[in-house]
Amino acid sequence: MPNDSRFRRLPDPGRRAVAIVFDGRAVQAREGDSVAAAILAAGIAVTRRTPVSGAPRGPYCMMGVCFDCLVEIDGMPNCQACMVEVREGMRVRLMAGARGPGADLQGSKADD
Amino acid sequence: MTERVPLVVIGAGPAGLSAAAEATAAGVETLLLDEQAVPGGQIYRAVGRANPDRRTILGADYADGAGLLPVLKSSQLDYRPGASVWQVTPEREVFYTVAGKATAVRAARMVLATGAMERPMPFPGWTLPGVMSAGAAQILLKSSGLVPDGEVVLAGSGPLLFLIANQILNAGGRIAGLVETTPRGNLARALPYLPGLLRLPAYLGKGLALLARLRRAKVPYFRGARDLTAHGGTQVEALRFTAGGRTHELPCQILLLHQGVAPNVQITRALGLTHDWDAVPRCWRPRLDAWGGTELEGIAVAGDGGGILGAAASAHQGRLAGLQAACRLGKLNEAERDARTGAHRRALSAQRAARPFLDRLYRPAGAFLDPPGETIVCRCEEVTAAQIRGFVGLGCLGPNQAKAFGRAGMGPCQGRLCGLTVSEIMARTRGVGVQDVGAYRVRPPIKPVTLAELAAMDEDDG
Ligand code: FES
Numbered sequence: 001m002p003n004d005s006r007f008r009r010l011p012d013p014g015r016r017a018v019a020i021v022f023d024g025r026a027v028q029a030r031e032g033d034s035v036a037a038a039i040l041a042a043g044i045a046v047t048r049r050t051p052v053s054g055a056p057r058g059p060y061c062m063m064g065v066c067f068d069c070l071v072e073i074d075g076m077p078n079c080q081a082c083m084v085e086v087r088e089g090m091r092v093r094l095m096a097g098a099r100g101p102g103a104d105l106q107g108s109k110a111d112d
Numbered sequence: 113m114t115e116r117v118p119l120v121v122i123g124a125g126p127a128g129l130s131a132a133a134e135a136t137a138a139g140v141e142t143l144l145l146d147e148q149a150v151p152g153g154q155i156y157r158a159v160g161r162a163n164p165d166r167r168t169i170l171g172a173d174y175a176d177g178a179g180l181l182p183v184l185k186s187s188q189l190d191y192r193p194g195a196s197v198w199q200v201t202p203e204r205e206v207f208y209t210v211a212g213k214a215t216a217v218r219a220a221r222m223v224l225a226t227g228a229m230e231r232p233m234p235f236p237g238w239t240l241p242g243v244m245s246a247g248a249a250q251i252l253l254k255s256s257g258l259v260p261d262g263e264v265v266l267a268g269s270g271p272l273l274f275l276i277a278n279q280i281l282n283a284g285g286r287i288a289g290l291v292e293t294t295p296r297g298n299l300a301r302a303l304p305y306l307p308g309l310l311r312l313p314a315y316l317g318k319g320l321a322l323l324a325r326l327r328r329a330k331v332p333y334f335r336g337a338r339d340l341t342a343h344g345g346t347q348v349e350a351l352r353f354t355a356g357g358r359t360h361e362l363p364c365q366i367l368l369l370h371q372g373v374a375p376n377v378q379i380t381r382a383l384g385l386t387h388d389w390d391a392v393p394r395c396w397r398p399r400l401d402a403w404g405g406t407e408l409e410g411i412a413v414a415g416d417g418g419g420i421l422g423a424a425a426s427a428h429q430g431r432l433a434g435l436q437a438a439c440r441l442g443k444l445n446e447a448e449r450d451a452r453t454g455a456h457r458r459a460l461s462a463q464r465a466a467r468p469f470l471d472r473l474y475r476p477a478g479a480f481l482d483p484p485g486e487t488i489v490c491r492c493e494e495v496t497a498a499q500i501r502g503f504v505g506l507g508c509l510g511p512n513q514a515k516a517f518g519r520a521g522m523g524p525c526q527g528r529l530c531g532l533t534v535s536e537i538m539a540r541t542r543g544v545g546v547q548d549v550g551a552y553r554v555r556p557p558i559k560p561v562t563l564a565e566l567a568a569m570d571e572d573d574g
Binding site for chain 1: 149169241245260261262376492
């Protein structure tokens with residue numbers, strides 16, 4: 001499947017193909033891929049736009065630290081794409097422009 | 113009813129797996145929670161399912177991680193992968209979510225083995241898509257067999273940078289440049305501590321072998337690089353920097369950054385434990401006793417979350433924490449416990465002896481601790497270094513106030529990525545020590561949790 005991904009896959013016999021739907025388009029992932037890995041392999045580099053200036057961001061850390069990979073998975077917003085493995089038929093959507101998890105649900109209130 | 117378990121271990125990297133191995137061997141029922149889908153932590157990520165070809169690319173040290181996995185077969189172990197821990201209380205309750213279902217357990221003892229995170233490397237342009245941490249590229253290779261296609265540039269400092277460059281070459285990747293930012297004066301400051309490093313003779317040999325390989329592959333190598341800026345539109349296109357008195361521009365499709373690692377202190381911070389500022393490696397670490405015990409009874413830390421010592425040391429610390437837990441839970445007496453600790457303590461002392469040299473050699477350049485004004489420091493809320501200095505001018509004394517002044521640290525990552533930088537900038541601007549400025553307070557939930565998950569948990573309880 002030709003695409004403009006900045007990554008290519010090493011041969012990996014034994015790992016099954018997994019079909020997911022990304023923003024309405026079919027994407028072939030592999031068993032064991034995180035959602036973030038699958039979308040990078042499919043040529044999608046921008047996972048969100050910042051709420052302040054609309055600047056593009058893509059996955060940065062791949063280990064759950066930066067939260068630049070937040071996407072909607074099967075209807076659930078604010079999922080860390082790098083921390084969730086793909087499942088057959090999974091529906092992934094970008095959350096362009098949306099502010100991440102509300103301050104109410106995360107312990108990041110201003111204090112002092 | 114909250115379920116009760118004798119021991120909860122959080123994190124299935126070298127420290128957590130080793131703690132679980134000792135505890136279960138002594139007959140302690142252990143619950144092992146890990147955020148990843150497969151065991152190994154970041155260092156041995158996906159080692160259990162790596163094919164022989166992948167193990168060759170990643171090297172023998174990685175393949176050795178498979179030796180930590182047999183504990184997963186123990187009948188005393190309840191291993192739950194994909195578990196996102198969002199709250200831990202001083203009373204040793206643990207709240208976590210697996211596949212959208214939230215659960216609470218109460219532990220008689222706990223071992224926190226949450227490891228390290230890569231230190232931020234802020235400079236203008238580091239927020240562009242296509243710029244990633246070097247560790248991120250390694251994770252893509254380990255978990256998914258993805259290699260950067262096209263020109264890759266690696267920039268920063270630290271042994272991991274050379275390891276990852278080698279792994280990318282092994283996997284057939286093209287490296288357009290290795291741009292080392294280690295300040296030139298570091299080596300002279302490190303040299304007096306060389307005898308400590310020589311207690312780990314293999315370490316030096318491996319480092320030299322990695323360098324030799326890069327030289328053979330004719331990877332363009334720039335030293336003492338400064339004034340880094342990344343350029344591009346919606347994705348990175350080039351890295352610009354000065355080195356050897358000249359300005360260079362390297363076109364690239366992927367730019368990988370590394371500036372060493374720092375303890376992941378999110379849980380120990382949320383517990384309100386005392387953290388000391390480690391002035392040489394520039395990071396915080398929780399205050400621990402010789403067994404990894406914290407100020408809270410029954411809660412221990414093992415591995416890099418308590419201070420960076422690396423994977424081998426983490427496994428030894430995990431063993432000690434596991435033995436101590438088994439002893440306190442009445443499964444080993446003190447004599448039995450102590451009989452098993454000698455080798456671990458000796459190995460740890462050699463690993464510790466190497467740190468003063470390594471920490472000085474790879475101390476980040478000042479520009480990445482206290483970056484140029486236009487640099488975005490808080491990636492989530494787009495707060496720049498100049499803005500943070502401005503907050504100080506307006507009377508803002510520490511990171512928690514900076515949240516109110518300009519939303520720094522209030523985005524989805526909760527200050528995980530900008531915390532170290534914000535504390536450093538404020539300390540330097542105020543002319544005081546980082547310990548005096550402090551760090552972001554961490555409030556639960558420390559990972560996103562939905563109201564639906566919370567509601568479902570209440571129903572289960574009722
Ligand atoms: S890429 Fe950083 S949290 Fe997912």
